Amino acid sequence: MSSDGTLNYLNVTHGLKSWLLTLDHKRIGILYLIGVSMFFAVGGLFALLLRVELLTPEPWFIESDTYNKFFTLHGVVMTFFFLIPSIPAIFGNFLVPIMIGAKDMAFPKLNLFSWYVYMVGGFLGVGAIALGGVDTGWTFYTPYSSGYASSQVILAASAAFVAGFSSILTGLNFIVTIHKMRAPGMTWFRMPLFVWGHYATALIMILGTPVIAVTLLLLMLERGLGIGIFDPKLGGDPILFQHLFWFYSHPAVYIMLLPGMGVISEIISCFSRKPIFGYNFIAFSSLAIAILGFLVWGHHMFTSGQSVYTGVVFSLLTMAVAVPSAIKVFNWTATMFKGSVSFSAPMLYALGFIALFLVGGLTGVFLATLGLDIHVHDTYFVVAHFHFVMVGATVSAYLGALHFWWPKMTGRMYPQTPARVSALLTLFGFVLAFLPQFVLGYLGMPRRYHTYPDEFQLLHVFSTAGASVLGVGFLIPAIYLVWSLFFGKLAPANPWFAKGLEWDIQSPPTTFNFEETPIVKEEPYAYDGPLPDNSEEVLKAGENYGV
């Protein structure tokens, strides 16, 4: 058990230099946490400004160019600097080595390097904002981006380009670590599903990211040197850009989602006090989603002028993704069956994840269906759908992970009551913000519109109200989590009585995680029934952890 007297990875050395030059995967995870939180705040701020502007049909506080820049920056920052690195770079970095019984990632220097690469990308992005912003949409579609936009396209594209390499190097580190660093007895099918999720994610990071890197590079060459790769005036094909772009950017959605699904598997099992149901099916469905994800990108292009035949093929393959996704949800549900379910903050976020992922996933099937997609393509229906998946589900998983492993990472407990309140508040705010957008979308409200016909106003007002609640819901955790760093009760090694190697070591862990290399003899998720009645007395700290 940790106390002020014990050495751990946080207090073993001091000073800025010890952090900026650290090779400890846990400290690098914390560095990512700081960077990612900053960008989340920036992206969220842009979102709120957009929602405020959309209160009225006519512009009332920002001009159309500003509006276009805000939604572009919201998209670029949230996609490349928040969602993609969030769970893998923070929690994956922190937990994957511990969960498999390793002392560190396989390549600690590379790990630190990729954080610097990420930050350089981030500063390029901030530079793009400071020098006037960019207004192409995060999708950078040509020929608008290459020839017509008069904003910082090259800088913004290079920001995404550079951040991509951070993602590649992180993924590379995961795969080598998982292959080569497992402790004795940690067989492939004893790995926590969180690790499986990260393995699948890392595959996408390594095989998908380079394609968008080269696509953005070609875009930058075209814009900077005028070589006209996608320029229709030289005979280039703007649709080709979309193919190359979505070859990565659709699987990228699974970079955001798969680690989150790993988190949910951990949390559901822990707070149901039962082994996860259908371990193999959940593990393989992660791989299936990762690989199928590479075969479905054309569903972003049904109206684009891609051939009708290709549209049909892509629609069919997209439908297939519904199957592994459904498998996961059903297995989580079955895990709760005859369990002993408790409702700590992480569990509330996990339940919120299931609810929001159900809506996001099922509306995804709407969009995969050709006849329906033509109408709702590029409308608020799509906006609502991907926010349900990427914000509703992924951010719920992110916050769930933060609340689940916070005691392990910081050695401090946060107060349960505000945490539960904020979990419910974000769920409510989120639904209020995005459910009306499905209706708006089916009504025909196109996305990326600064102004809109009067009859859409009421739904926009609802949406903005929901976004404000959501904003508050995100702000509360920031407050009590920072508070807990200084005033929170000291966390025991295993506050949730959870299974897994990370709970066997002290909170916070020591620099090399394990005093002795552990030998794994147990199956994963070996939960054995409800907690004993005196479980709370066991927690000497006296705080009600909600277990």
Added chain:
Amino acid sequence: MVSSSAAVAGHDDHHHNPHLAHHFEDLQQQRESHALGMWLFLAQEFMFFGGMFGAYTIYRYFYPVGWMAGSQQLNVTIGAANTVVLLCSSFTMAMAVRAAQLGSKKGVIQQILLTMFFGSVFLVVKYFEYYEKFEHGLMPFSTLGLEFTNVVKEVPGAQLFFSFYFGMTGMHALHMVIGFGLFVWVIIHTLQGKVTPEKHSVVENMGLYWHFVDIVWIFLFPLLYLLGLNGEPVIGVHH
């Protein structure tokens, strides 16, 4: 900081082995990790170039004649000679890895210098090739003031061919230049005596990288230079 584990064999001695990083259990695990990591890196390099080859394929399908006209502007003899030069550099690189395996510090440095020599020959030839394109108005960089003025611009797609020619060979050359930087680092590493028969992943991975660059060229050569060899000239060939 960490006491050795009695549970795992071989754990005890690894802190005494200067070649073993703290988080690995033994040299074999370390070496395999390095090899796996390098191959994953090559997989991403592969996809990176693959995206460009994909775009190349689509446009060649759109503009077969333009591609041919463009290709006929290239000097096949020089391209073939350069291919041989690059293959030789791959051979010397393989010899450098062999020297590292056998623990010959001198051999490693000798072979790497030879590799760099062949690489430089390749790049110098490339420079003259680019310059020739410049003289013939085959540079498609309009925002730099280098307009594509050669007669082949009359053939649809020919200009795009040169966009790809410069994009792909440029990216290939950039990888070689990065390789040169890495070579210098490997040489310093070797001089410091850090390359031994037990631990020479640095040289091995350098070799993998260099061979990969070679493979990219193995495809670029037929796909860029050999398209128009058997047909009659489309238009305005200089050679």
Added chain:
Amino acid sequence: MGHAASDEHGLHVSSVEFNLRILASLIFLTFLTYATASMDLGYFDTPVALLIAFGKTTLVILYFMHVRWGSDYVKILSVTGFVFLIFLFAFTLVDVGSRAPEQPWGKYTWPGAAHRTTMIPSVPVVTGHGEHDAHGDEHHAPSSTHSPGHHEDKEAPGSHAQGH
């Protein structure tokens, strides 16, 4: 393996002669691809060139990059990239191949067209590089940063701003 030995760590060490033989084969294949490209093989020009390139690649990967003696992981990894690249190639090609006739370039130019439509004698009005024909001269050269020609409709302000 007569040509090779293993060091004490089980790593494969290729002999000098063996590496030389690989180099010789690679150079031979380079000349072979040059020779086949000079012959008119019709439809098979590109496939043959690619086949030889794949052959050379296989030699480099197997013997120079030691995959022949590598672990299973490495063997799998060395083909993974190819597999995912096939996804990219297959679907984009399916699209462009089935897009016609909606698009100007159509699907009627392949395969074989490359070889037989090369008899473009010379464009009569063109006299040499660097000079434009009568039609091309007074009009702007294609450029990605240009907007199309002006029209009678009112131009919305700021539409063609271009900043670098």
Added chain:
Amino acid sequence: MNEVTLFPEQASVFAQEVDQLFWFFTVVCGLAGTLTALVVFVFSIVYRRGARRYAHSGHHSTLLEIGWTLPVAVVVMALFVWGAKIFINLYNPPESATEVYITGKQWMWKIQHPNGKREINELHVPVNTDVTLNLTSEDVIHSFFVPAFRTKRDAVPGRYSRMWFNATKTGSFHIFCAEYCGTDHSRMIGTVFVMPEQEYQEWLRSGAQELLSMADKGAMVYARYACGSCHEAEERGPSLESIYGQQRELAGGNTVLVDESYLRESILRPNAKVTEGYAPIMPTFKGQIDEQSLNELIAYIKSLSSVPAERASMGGN
């Protein structure tokens, strides 16, 4: 217009088809989603910690996995087939449709009717008639979207794309640009006016605009660029008489259907596909002829042919 609407107007044949599918989807997915959520909710209550109902139960069952996977697979395949059927119809314009040419441009829709009548951001069409829209763009990608018709398609520079609809209701409906195209993307909106046939015909003939048909204007374009100096002598270029709708043999042995796209390409990139028996000597007109004149010229060439083009493969396969 301040009344709140929650469901878009149905004003085309597609609208009814798409809405049917939409409601079916909503019911199926709604049921599936609600049921799953309900089960999660019930489990949360019944098996909450205080309830002490914990029981060891198996933690894998291949039969169960198959049992809940198969129905999902079957349902999504059925939905796919239904959706694909609508889609293929949506992007395959019928042969005998009224044609309208639409050019997107930052930030307006330029619309031209075959008889030469032009309008901007307004589209007048007859009710209960098939109308095909030929879309292209002068600058960036736009997307022509009429929510009341439940259809949209991108207008891509450098090529044509086609969409069609059959309006079932007179009135006025929104046109939106659905693909982000720059500063005033949200101002790139317009109105479709669906009129009774009679009124439409009157509208078409009315107005102070010169009522030269597109084909007539195309004839002027033809004269302006002196196309006839090569294409009527029959030596330098093939005759354009009756060429539209034919299969032509190309140098190289392939054939091509002479349709709008082929004509367009042949004007802009003459050497890409040269007719058998002719030298590829035609200069390019790219950058010299604007989209509007190009449309008119093509309309003229089409008018030289009495046979309507085969449209079997138009809009897809």
